[in-house]
Amino acid sequence: MTTTSPLPERAGRRCHNLLNVLHSTHYFSPDLERELAAVGVGDPRAAYFAVRAAAMGPVAAPVVTAAFFNFRPELVARHVPAVWDTAAPPVVLAARTRAVDATLRRLLGEEVAEAGEVAEAAELALRAAEACSAVARPLYAAHAGLPVPEEPHLALWHAATLLREHRGDGHLAALLAAELDPLEALVSHTATGKGMAPQWALGTRGWERADWDAAVGRLRARGLLDGEGNLTDAGVALRRGLEAETDRLDRAPYEHLGAAGVARLTELASDLAGRALAAGAFPAGMVGKG
Structure with missing residues (x-):
């Protein structure tokens, strides 16, 4: 319901x-x-x-x-x-x-498979995913066709994947509407200080430094980056607008879960994500402008 x-x-x-x-x-x-x-x-x-x-x-x-x-x-x-x-x-x-x-x-921890909070988080995340739409969302649609694992920790991961790809597919629609090409999207996201650091983007996405510099030039020409590579006021507004539009396109699963359910799922996910981060889940230096 x-x-x-x-x-x-x-x-x-x-x-x-x-x-x-x-x-x-x-x-x-x-x-x-x-x-x-x-x-x-x-x-x-x-x-x-x-x-x-x-x-x-x-x-x-x-x-x-x-x-x-x-x-x-x-x-x-x-x-x-x-x-x-x-x-x-x-x-x-x-x-x-x-x-x-x-x-x-x-x-x-090995007990994750039997942890009650993991089972609760999986149930909430799967309930949210019930309201995801496959229309124009190829990665979400593909993963939605996979069976839900029985083990709670794997079911939670599956639901997190559905919600991630649902939001991600919608975000691409917002990027296209903002007329950002793939590398311009990476560069402008990095300029927020929250995106993938340039060395990681170049190392994992296959772009050359010349490609990156050309994208910086195009963003400067649009008035979105300044001479130091920082976002201008217009660039900040564009990135904020992108996130707001992505939120709008991704609102259905969280509205379906409801405020109390979202708050509880956020609480549970915060604890689990914090434990993963503390255990060294990600490489140092991956995020930022450096």
């Missing part, structure tokens, strides 16, 4: 951001590296493309480039579709599940 409980401003965003921490831990996990290497995928970039795209089936490079948005097309084409010849999507998905299981147990 859908609720009409009013939500505090940005409540859905805060809840999503904490759940996304739980989802994202496996991308930086030695467990994922081990499980993907065991099925023949040893390159970490190929592994990332495979685990995130596998729900869509053995798709071609242009599909992955379009859905992921901010990777250099040449980098994607270096690994896709060749990765599917090494490990078919069902094999990759099974390896990912094993990696997520091992990662969450390592970061949150």
